[in-house]
Amino acid sequence: MTSSISAPHAAGPPLVRLERVSKSYTTPAGTRVAVDDVSLEVREGEILGVIGYSGAGKSTLVRLINALELPTSGKVFVGDDELTALPESRLRQVRQGIGMIFQQFNLFRSRTVAGNVAFPLRVAGLGRAERDARTAEILDFVGLLDRAYSYPEQLSGGQKQRVGIARALATNPRILLADEATSALDPETTADVLALLRRINRDLGVTVVVITHEMDAIRAIADRVVVMDEGRVVEQGDVYDVFSAPSTAAAAKFVRSVLQDRPSAETLARLRQNHPGRIATIQVAEIKNFIGVVTTIFLEAGVDAELVFGGISELQERAIGALTYELSGPDERIDAALAALTEHSLTWNEES
Amino acid sequence: MDFFLSNTDVFVTAIWQTLFMVFASLIVAGLLGLALGIALYVYRPGNLLGNRGVFTVLNVVVNIVRPIPFVIFSTAIFPLTRAVIGTTIGPQAAAFALSLAAAFAVSRIVEQSLVGIEPGVIEAARAVGAGPGRIIFTVLIPEGLGPLILGYSFIFVGIVDMSAQAGLNGGGGLGDFAITYGSQRSNWVVVWITVAAIVVLVQLGQFVGNHLARRALRR
Numbered sequence: 013m014t015s016s017i018s019a020p021h022a023a024g025p026p027l028v029r030l031e032r033v034s035k036s037y038t039t040p041a042g043t044r045v046a047v048d049d050v051s052l053e054v055r056e057g058e059i060l061g062v063i064g065y066s067g068a069g070k071s072t073l074v075r076l077i078n079a080l081e082l083p084t085s086g087k088v089f090v091g092d093d094e095l096t097a098l099p100e101s102r103l104r105q106v107r108q109g110i111g112m113i114f115q116q117f118n119l120f121r122s123r124t125v126a127g128n129v130a131f132p133l134r135v136a137g138l139g140r141a142e143r144d145a146r147t148a149e150i151l152d153f154v155g156l157l158d159r160a161y162s163y164p165e166q167l168s169g170g171q172k173q174r175v176g177i178a179r180a181l182a183t184n185p186r187i188l189l190a191d192e193a194t195s196a197l198d199p200e201t202t203a204d205v206l207a208l209l210r211r212i213n214r215d216l217g218v219t220v221v222v223i224t225h226e227m228d229a230i231r232a233i234a235d236r237v238v239v240m241d242e243g244r245v246v247e248q249g250d251v252y253d254v255f256s257a258p259s260t261a262a263a264a265k266f267v268r269s270v271l272q273d274r275p276s277a278e279t280l281a282r283l284r285q286n287h288p289g290r291i292a293t294i295q296v297a298e299i300k301n302f303i304g305v306v307t308t309i310f311l312e313a314g315v316d317a318e319l320v321f322g323g324i325s326e327l328q329e330r331a332i333g334a335l336t337y338e339l340s341g342p343d344e345r346i347d348a349a350l351a352a353l354t355e356h357s358l359t360w361n362e363e364s
Numbered sequence: 365m366d367f368f369l370s371n372t373d374v375f376v377t378a379i380w381q382t383l384f385m386v387f388a389s390l391i392v393a394g395l396l397g398l399a400l401g402i403a404l405y406v407y408r409p410g411n412l413l414g415n416r417g418v419f420t421v422l423n424v425v426v427n428i429v430r431p432i433p434f435v436i437f438s439t440a441i442f443p444l445t446r447a448v449i450g451t452t453i454g455p456q457a458a459a460f461a462l463s464l465a466a467a468f469a470v471s472r473i474v475e476q477s478l479v480g481i482e483p484g485v486i487e488a489a490r491a492v493g494a495g496p497g498r499i500i501f502t503v504l505i506p507e508g509l510g511p512l513i514l515g516y517s518f519i520f521v522g523i524v525d526m527s528a529q530a531g532l533n534g535g536g537g538l539g540d541f542a543i544t545y546g547s548q549r550s551n552w553v554v555v556w557i558t559v560a561a562i563v564v565l566v567q568l569g570q571f572v573g574n575h576l577a578r579r580a581l582r583r
Contacts, residue, residue: 105493107492118485118488135493
């Protein structure tokens with residue numbers, strides 16, 4: 013176990029591979045495409061975040077990985093198995109090696125905490141002694157050994173999710189799928205559960221796929237991120253890269269909406285009422301004395317610059333954000349100042 | 365009252381006949397209906413074994429048989445009853461008809477009890493690799509147990525009602541007793557005592573059902 017701790021951002025070979033996967037449903041209203049020609053990889057040992065608006069196809073996508081849903085077209089590989097070529101009986105074995113947790117926890121109300129955790133072990137055919145030992149071990153890992161004989165309704169939301177996690181991990185899966193696992197929890201409990209997921213990744217070496225619409229979940233634990241919009245993957249890559257410099261319009265729109273570091277159209281309209289000058293937004297860059305550099309550029313160009321909107325936060329221990337300035341002065345000086353920003357490799361855009 | 369007292373042995377026999385009819389058919393209909401109800405639930409399109417063809421056939425059959433009034437149903441299946449039981453009169457013949465008729469009612473009750481189970485719970489079971497058989501017996505039935513017990517209590521009352529009707533077709537039991545020893549002789553004391561016996565039976569059944577359901581639901 014200790015060997016995996018030393019590789020905090022381990023990114024091994026692909027453990028899951030989706031090749032041009034589509035999934036559509038036939039409804040009375042017509043055909044609905046939930047996942048549209050998606051290709052992606054989940055690397056061994058990483059935490060992959062899949063983020064997007066609700067209805068973007070994230071939940072369907074994650075269910076393709078454990079074959080709860082089968083794709084309409086395309087191929088799904090997990091380890092050496094091509095799920096799309098396996099019969100249902102083999103898929104059941106594959107699912108035993110993939111844990112899953114849910115937004116609503118989905119615990120068995122008729123079973124105790126220990127009974128819930130033992131269920132997958134029973135399915136896997138373990139004897140009673142082994143089941144009991146493993147159940148105790150994993151409940152201890154999630155800190156709920158003292159609640160083994162409680163029923164789900166006697167637990168708090170955070171405790172329920174930890175039982176869900178213990179149940180998902182009971183069979184020592186290589187992959188854990190988390191479908192909006194923290195969306196029903198309060199912020200404090202969310203942080204606890206995310207910390208637990210990170211511990212599972214780092215200490216147990218389990219590859220984790222986190223489906224979420226919450227930026228905080230991605231910010232807290234993801235190594236890489238996939239942005240989905242209307243069934244398609246519109247962007248994927250390192251979390252910082254995707255959020256600091258999204259390359260597609262759809263990804264940019266989503267990133268803006270979750271980071272909220274740029275003024276919305278309404279905010280901009282309000283700003284204009286009090287700020288008659290030109291308005292430009294500069295992306296926070298990882299350079300020494302960022303604000304000093306920007307201020308100096310405006311000073312030297314003889315432009316009056318007033319900070320009117322923005323913020324800087326942290327993502328993967330690096331600064332991210334944007335600052336919006338009102339620029340007053342002759343147009344040619346402002347143009348010169350903006351050109352100087354570009355010379356300093358700073359990314360900016362003038363708000364129209 | 366004197367007339368009733370001089371016929372207490374018939375009354376006691378009638379009680380035993382009713383108890384036999386009710387419990388025999390509760391067990392048989394309970395099992396048949398459970399199987400049919402589970403089938404209705406799992407074959408519904410979109411569910412565990414979703415299959416539109418199978419579901420439609422089951423659904424139509426249940427919908428056709430279930431609304432037939434028991435008195436007519438039991439008469440209509442006389443040939444079948446004679447073939448299986450050997451006679452069409454007496455408690456055994458009545459229990460056979462009761463079992464069949466009640467099974468269709470039970471199937472709907474079972475189906476409704478299972479509909480209340482969170483689909484996510486079934487998905488969680490599928491996600492750990494459980495197959496349909498295991499899910500039915502170790503997830504669906506335990507998760508739906510509370511509503512199932514309440515449903516069976518409801519059916520119990522229905523079967524007591526139907527068993528009294530069975531008396532009309534020569535089935536014996538309390539219904540038969542109330543008619544032949546009571547209303548047909550204008551002896552209302554007999555009718556009232558029989559009604560009281562049936563009320564006690566129903567109350568006991570409902571009480572036990574509620575108690576078991578509360579335990580299953582831990583409330």
